[in-house]
Amino acid sequence: MGFFIETLIGGLMAGMLYSLVALGFVLIFKSSGVFNFAQGAMVLFAALAMARFSEWANAALGGNSLFLANLIAFVGAGAVMWFVAWAVERFVLRKLVNQEGATLLMVTLGITYVLEGIGQTIFGSEIYNIDVGMPKEPVMMFESLFEGGILINKEDFIAALIAALLVGLLTLFFQKTPVGRALRAVADDHQAALSIGIPLNRIWVIVWLVAGVVALVAGIIWGSKLGVQFSLATVALRALPVVILGGLTSVPGAIVGGLIIGVGEKLSEVYIGPMVGGGIEIWFAYVLALVVLLFRPQGLFGEKIINRV
Template identity: 65%
Template structure:
């Protein structure tokens, strides 16, 4: 009961913070909507990265630290190969590369460590992170590269008659959102409706039992790491097209940590909704809370975007440790 109360207070506070700028007249409706949309778009990108974490955690109980590195690696592959071939061919080839990477990781890292503690596997993925980071630069170089999706970068104005000045949105953001939505629908179908999806969920719960009913652990791991690789590819291309392909992409992936804490480590919808909450939350905080803090406490302001997600995740950990949609485990004592 007490937990529920805390949860309601947390949500009420979030909601109050969300509508405060509108109610207090700190912002016009048009600008407010623009910030909101900007937040949602950023959130989609977080969601994409978080999705990779969730996939692997769901199916193997491994927290894959290397997801960010995989995003960078995929983006680098596409960017560099697209210099020599059409974009679609580069992406197709990048899919092959990510599947091959999954094979290698399964064979060299996961298989020897089967049935080890989660901590051991976490350390192993930490090693994979640095390897993939470095290897990507060895193969593809370490400059800043571009991915050109062929979508105009200039923002377009919509709803001009509804709000004064209209709302500016980017076409590539809309494309990214559509891609993310499609990916999520496919993954949800896969997990809930196919026997392989069921097998993945079974493996996540108990390796030994899954093997004993004839689920081939090794193949499942290759499948799920391939899926995570493909999700990383989509995230990498979207990020890369927006910000340029550079090392910082793998760091931005750390933003996906608060997202999975918020959404729940085992939930695909959780990754999406968590990403959106974090994306909107930090944009709102940066744009509207920052100036307030400057005025009230005479601070320098700024930088809120960097820590807001983590503070929010911490609050959620206190009130709802399994996240919004995570599986609640009932342990017998």
Template identity: 75%
Template sequence: MGFFLETFLGGLMTGLLYALIGLGFVLIFKASGVFNFAQGAMVLVAALAMARFSGWATEALGSMVLGNVLAFLMSVAFMIAVAIVIERLVLRHLVNQELTTLLMATLGITYVLDGLGQMVFGSSVYTIDVGMPKEPLFLFEGVFEGGMLINPDDLIAAGVAATLVATLALLFQYTKVGRALRAVADDHQAAQSVGIPLGRIWVVVWAVAGIVALVAGIVWGSKLGVQFSLSTVALRALPVVILGGLTSVPGAIIGGLIIGVGEKVSEVYLGPFVGGGIEVWFAYVLALVFLLFRPEGLFGEKHIDRV
């Protein structure tokens, strides 16, 4: 029982980390109706920026805390600059184009960000040290043999994810910008006709997605180290948003929790019977099963066509 609880809890924590990345997908989709393939590359670039800025700033200021704060601010500015460049060079020219065209453009952005990120910041492994505790805690040692394992860094990451979700949910529901974002997602032309500045909205949403990518990059980067493979973490977040619904911020969290637990429990309890290594494709199977019953995802907006 203790081991099952450990696996279950481990899955929940991992799911929240996936949700952090999934949020970026949701943000862009909500504001433009486009699935942003570049989210993984944005996580990589943001983490690379943070790792390198943090190294330089800590050395210059002689304090890790000050160095990290300065590096975070610099990285936020960098991701806003990336958003502006993407809007100016790519999105602005694709207003009112087919969504497929925009989708392909995000694929192109992925390759450019992957390549440029490594060219500017380097291809080595870099560290983000924000002081996250790494040693495990063992609870209920009197109840279960060996206790129940908890990782404090996972708990902190879960807190960060919850805070981000709450902030973004408020942004979308109760602010003018949030309403404008939703209007743009519904129809570019209609939004423009009522005076919503499409370009500015896209910059805002890509910048917010960039900041979310930065937070995800810091959390994942401090766990894994920062290098190219970080961009592949986004692939693990895909079933999360499929399941949770591409238009729902809380859906990313719930989807993350379900996928996280599904992955870990399947790998530990089903894996040994089929040779192991099933967690990645099992997550997709789980998402597809949900889609059979709810094609828009658990919390996605229902699409109704009037005939």
């Protein structure tokens, strides 16, 4: 029982990270109809920027204050993501208004390549560490409840808290601020939003910036756990079933979907994996999403699609 719960919690923690990446997808899809394949590349890009800025700042400060160096790096990486958002809007999205979904999807694949190339050219292509001072040692919990207790990483725990905080902030941002309202208006109808004077271009920059910051946070958490390397870009592929499961337009869907996929992956790997030779994590998530699609095409939380004639 203790082992099961440990696996479950491990899955929830991994799921939280998927949720963060999925959140980036949903934000952009909701407000611009773009299915942003580049979200994974953005995570890599942001994490690379963070890791290297932190390293450089730390060296410049003489290694005295890790906190200050990280703060500088965070602001710097945020600025970089702002630049990415601006460039994407200025050079790509603006020229592709009213194109079909497939075209936009392809464009983001192009952006993925560009980001991966530029990121590695500027920041290098080694494995880097992000050290934001997260505690690494695991703690035993619930020893009284289960025999042997449950082993939990403090780091995971903090990461989950940060993710939850971010989701809360984003919800507030969307529901309570004027910019958030404008974003929701744009999501509903581009033309109508334009006609009442919402500046579409600026809104897009903001959305991509928010998605960039979400990517940065995801990148930091992931990077401090496993190091920053190229494979981080493939996290987009891991998070795709999450958005499908949760529904492309639903923020809570991204969160719940991420948790379900995270738990499902871990449990299936531990309990079903050995029967079929292991390594089933990745397709398990997709097949799970596929099965959901067959019964609920709009995902768990998506809006029902009605065909009008």
